[in-house]
Amino acid sequence: MTNEPAATNTVLIVEDDFATRSRLAEAINQSPQLQLAAAVGDFRSACAAFDRLSPRVVLADLGLPDGSGLDLIRKVHDSGTGAESLVLSVFGDETHVVAALKAGAKGYLLKDSSFEAIADNIMLLLDGGSPITPKVARFLLGQFRQWEAEMPQPEAAISLSEREREILGLITKGYKRTEISEMLAISGNTVGTHIKRIYEKLSVHSNIEAAAQAVKLGLLNER
């Protein structure tokens, strides 16, 4: 329980369903590389635990009894502690996952994943990759295509590169990270980095959108 590297890979679980929470905690406990910081069931305890324990990874459910998981994800993202978050989802559908990604989550975790998959995904995150579903990939392709069509001049910071588009396309068809790295003759890590960058672009774009919305509503002065 006290392996040298494992001590840093602390995980905070925020999930209001007791059974699911226990199962996730069990999965973390069984992984030799991960350590459970705490498992809580509401927003307030989650904030307190995050501040007190400074975990590396937060697994956040969106529907909490006393608050929104999105707020928690935003808090983790903005904390500056280097902590990262994954959203817990039943279906991995774009509605839930993309909202979380926009708030700053680095990926998602299916609640019914096997213990192995749970640990793998968290480790993938810690290794600099980002979990992604085919459906989310397809949604992102469409979302960026729409943004780029609206943009007068494509900006690298918020538009997809050819490679990123290619990777998203393959993910959409169900190909896995390793398969993609083989097909494109790049390392598996590079694929993960690409995906992480795509998420960042999504987040940047969301911030731009939010700012534009704020200007429109008169919350900010233009320049």
Next chain:
Amino acid sequence: MSARAILFLMLALCALAGTDAARADGPDTIRIASGWARMAGGDAPPPFPDPAWQRIQLPDDWNDSHPGMGGQAWYRFDLDLASAPAGLWAVYLQHVSMNAAAFVNGRPVGSGGRLGEPMANNWNRPLYFEFPAELLHPGRNTLDIRVAGYANDGAGLRPFRIGPTEQLRGDYRTRFGLQITSAIVTFTLLVGLAVLMLLLWLYRRHETVYLAFALSCMFSAIIALYFFLPYPPVSHPVWTWICHSAVGAYVYSVMLLLHRLVRIRRRMLERIGLAATVAGPLAIALAGPEHMVFHFALFDIVYVLMSIYVLVMLARHGRGPGGTEARAMLAALTSSALFGYHDLLVLLLSRQQNQPLLFFWGSALFGLAITLLLLHRFVRSLHEYEVLNAELNSRVEEKSRKLEASYRQLAQLEKEQAVFGERERIMRDLHDGLGGYLVSALAYTDQPHESLQPLRDTIRAALNDLRLMIDSLDDSAADIAGLLGAARERLESSMCLCGAALHWHIDNEPALPRADASASLHLMRMVQEIFTNIARHSQADEVRLRAGRDFIEIRDNGCGFDPAAAVGGRGLANLRKRADVLGINLEIESSGAGTRILLAW
């Protein structure tokens, strides 16, 4: 347009025309009624005295005094004056046929135009020649009148006057206005109306009322021309024939016009009228120029009858409640007819009764009345058109409103239908998938001593099916590559559980020919079913999925089965049923070395 006003106007005109005899002469005006006459030509008076001169009393009507004779005649009158007159004097010939020139003490003082053939037609034109009074002297003066006329044409001279211009000029001007100026005005008016009506008719051929009116205007214009045109374009007999034929044609066209105005059809009568109008003048032409005017006057009895018929017809129509128009026409036509009867009587009895002919007055009145009537009708139809148009507009508006409403209703119904259809589909899919799994999971819980594994498998299957359903609800459910991609992780995890590796290969974007959520869900359930079967029965350690534009192929290297013998397998029967529903081909090849299942469309 009041009938009374028209009748009043007509009576006033008659009165005016008949005032001549009653008008008192001025004190210095001398009425000439007796003298000498002889038939002779020449530009200067023939020698006098001479046995050829005969004592005459005016009026001298050649029809009586020189029957069958035409040409020129000289008349000489003595004029005894007590003192020398001063200023301007005038010879005023109220009625002479056809033309005359005057000489005072042998000096010519004026003429009404040519006296030789073709002579000026002045039978309706009062002649008035002014001269300086110095030509006269105290004592006996001579006055010569040279007259030109046609045989049997009412030629001759009537009593006339000589005197200071101020005592004669007024009377002359009134007569000239009544007999000549008014004829010219009438002619102009009728020609204008004829042209207008003809144009109207050209635009609206089916409304023959305009043609009939144009014809009546044209014929009466010719008649008006006869009253004032001094030099007709054709010889005198032909001109006389044309103008008198026009009278009949006029009455006939008025009948046609009125038939159309009151909207009755009398085909037979119109044909008889046409025959008479053509045949009568032809017969008169064949009879020769002699007594032509008299022949025409006799033949005009036919038109008197025709006009009486028209008047009676109008009177009958005017009796009804909507007979205002007919009554107005009756009044206008009565005046016209009375003028005509008057002229006819004059022609039949004699033209030398100091009675001017009034026919064109009647036709002018009638033309005006009909014009007003048509204008009235036109304005009324404009009003009706506007009212109808407004009504039509409002009806069109109402119709389009209704149409819009029913269209909205239809769209709403369609939407409801679509929502209902989708709801029904989801319920069916839930029932077929999730419902079945939950029932079977519940059944497992009734056997507490059993292993938990089947329960776990069933719940996982239920969850997977729910995911498939949710994927199929996606807006791009027709994207089978996406659906396969989304399902891979689940398929893979089921393979992992039984220790088989999944090889994944998607070539082109597969797309179903019938691209809807229901079809996609069916296809994905088939794929799910195949994988479930592989996991349960095949004992394979390698599974390959390959998809292309129109197929999905799944192979395993398991123990295989006999597709024909495996009738008891619920899974296989389900696959076949779904393939039938989708209308796609399901091929199953199985041997000891493995199984290949191909879904192709």
